Amino acid sequence: MPFTPHAHDAGPAGPARAGQTPGPLIEPSPTPGRHRVTFRWRAGSADERAVVLINTLTDRDRHAGDIGGHVMSRVPGTDLLQLTYELDADLRASYQILPCTEIPGTDRDSWLRVMMTALPDPGNPLRVPGSHGRNPSSLLELPGAPAQPYRDRRPGVPEGRVHEAEAAGRRVWVYTPPGHDAGADPAVPSGTRPVASPGAYPVMVLLDGDVWAGRIAPTMDNLIAEGRIPPTVVLLPDAVDRPTRLREMACHEPFVRHLAGELMPWAARGWRVTDDPALTVVAGQSFGGLTASYAAFVAPERFGNVLSQSGSYWWSDEDPEWLTRRYERSPRLPVRFHVEVGRQEWMLLEENRRFAETLAAKGYEVTLAEYNGGHDPACWLGGLAGGLTSLAAGWL
Template identity: 30%
Template sequence: MAAASAAWLQHHAAGTPQWWSELAAAGAPLRERLADGNVRVTFLWRDPCGGPATSPTVRVYADVNSVTDHHSPQPQSLARLGETDVWWWQAILPADWRGSYAYIPVSAGQTPPAPDDDVRASRQRHREWWLSVMDKAVADPLNPACAYRSSWGASLSPLHLPDAPDQSAWRAWDEAGQGADPRRLTEIRWDSAVLGKARRIWVYHTGDISAGQWAERPLAVLLDGQRWAEQLPVFAALDEDTRRGRLPPAVYLLVDSMDGRNREQDLPCNDAFWQALQSELLPQAALIAPFSARPDRTIVAGQSYGGLAAMHAGLHWPERFGCVLSQSGSFWWPHVELHEKARAASGRRLPGSSGWLAERLASGATPPGHLRVFQEVGSREEVMVDVNETMRIALEHAGHEVHYQLFEGGHDWLCWRGGLLQGLACLWRPLAVL
């Protein structure tokens, strides 16, 4: 145990109100740089019911993105410190790691089911157990940064290790929850006759330009727009990087994916969705905040299924979407069995794996064009690294310009929020700031 964490955990007053007060002032999790450059992270949780004599809590599971394993029959739990109300666990991580985490305290009878010889049935029972305890997930009250909501509604805390990529543009939201400048934000409703559904759209514009320059302002279409509008609001970060000169004044369309069922319909390579967006939404939004029609000034950005969708849009409508920002794109689609194969494989990697979009690209079935692409994936995303690497190779062989990177982390919106701003700046770098 490193010296700083040992001083806390071996202190004679550990678990007393004074000890917790001092720990809250110091902030948690505790982070200690080791001699090899890695960081020892000490996660700490206070049992509200006290020590084991008075508390029903038998486990406090640590759900740390890309670090703890959801598939393990015995998920990682913190350990109780003696007879105190202190629960703790330590992990050693690369200094450039970033990720979301939560604690899941459970009582007797709420621990995972024991596996048996039927592997498939055991996995299904384990998955159902995870879903059953997710509503117990809590953010870390000792973490001073703003908590935020996961896709299933649980509260998450952010953890940024000291060498993680810069996300300083997010400081106003992290420290004070600052949202959009209301003078720049308009929420509209897109009633699509083509798709037969209606959804929310957030139209946001940044920077100050003269009236005559509005039509040249670049455009970014952000998929899963409800994430960037409500769960991890991107507006103040966009304003900050525009103020710094890292981004040009621009118009942003945040497109709500509505729910899981509609997301699975619209985002995996759905031509009708993109045709409707071009014929219906773009003209409607342009009445509020005019923007350029030039493909080299237009970015379509997405994560996971959205990363797949963004690439599909660029490859099939390069005359409108000349820049693609894809983060952890689900390029395995539609070969869902890849995940099962990877789980059974040593290291959960399957080099050379690909899906429909890369196969079409490699065969020459996509329209000609020259896209500018920013593509990233987390180094801990297992087979997702392989399908993204296959996609990168196919793009480069087809003559597209690709900026590709691995980040130290997982399938995590906390990581993607930094890559989103980095990708916007990379793709718009040739533009002079208006």
């Protein structure tokens, strides 16, 4: 069924009328371990309706063909729409609200339009940046959600820098820690300096750099200042666009060869990063998690640590869990893993567990972390800090 979105100001202040409605109302539930969460939206017209889009939870029902349980009801005699859920007390999730005059269909095309149209909650100041052209989301953190102590910038903590550059024809952002000494001009041509130098920095390659370039610095600064990790450089290659991302992050060997054979030597020459795989992490989320694991499979001599979050280990449709079987059938490689997945990720949870179990059975050093949340950047930033801390424990 087609739907007609309503136009609203999605700016920081939101529409003036919506400012009268605060963010979600969170109350204890009679059910142990749960909370009642009421979302509210002030309608701009008599025919306006609204749908609550909680990351992964709403999408699960969309896949089942029925989002009726996420449609707000009007409080009689008012312009207020609201909907109450009973949710686990440790849930963390991003969410949006879709104002509309007709409830959208659950087919893929309709849902793609929903994702490009839905808005953050104007009554909730906590935001999660959007990606790939989408609006920001709002952040819901229930009282029992695990702390994310490294997420936000702390006053007085020395700040690193994020530089924008180009490596082998691709845009890349580079986070350098406070006091970083590159020891060379990033523009030095290839072949004029050795690939490694004494005292080189540990390095993390964080895929989908266009998503993370504006978010990673406070986390890295805080981890370094607290002594959880040594000063570390982060390389953030651009995913370019959606078609390129879908091609390159589906166990695409040419992309991995680019990372190992072009990006890493470029960074060693210009940013003084190590060539030691034991001090190198490749990290990613969703298809990026799959690609990080594939990169270590193809180039273990360059990538000795994998940080995978919500990895798409179901891939591919023609040959499900292809990479898991490749690891199972191949000799153990000198690679360590931190695998993280949300318990609400009904399409990925078991696949991530099987991947971690397969690695453990082969003798790999692997940790598996699960959180109460979905396929969600609101969870990934905190998990990224935890995973990097775990992998870097022996670097200090």
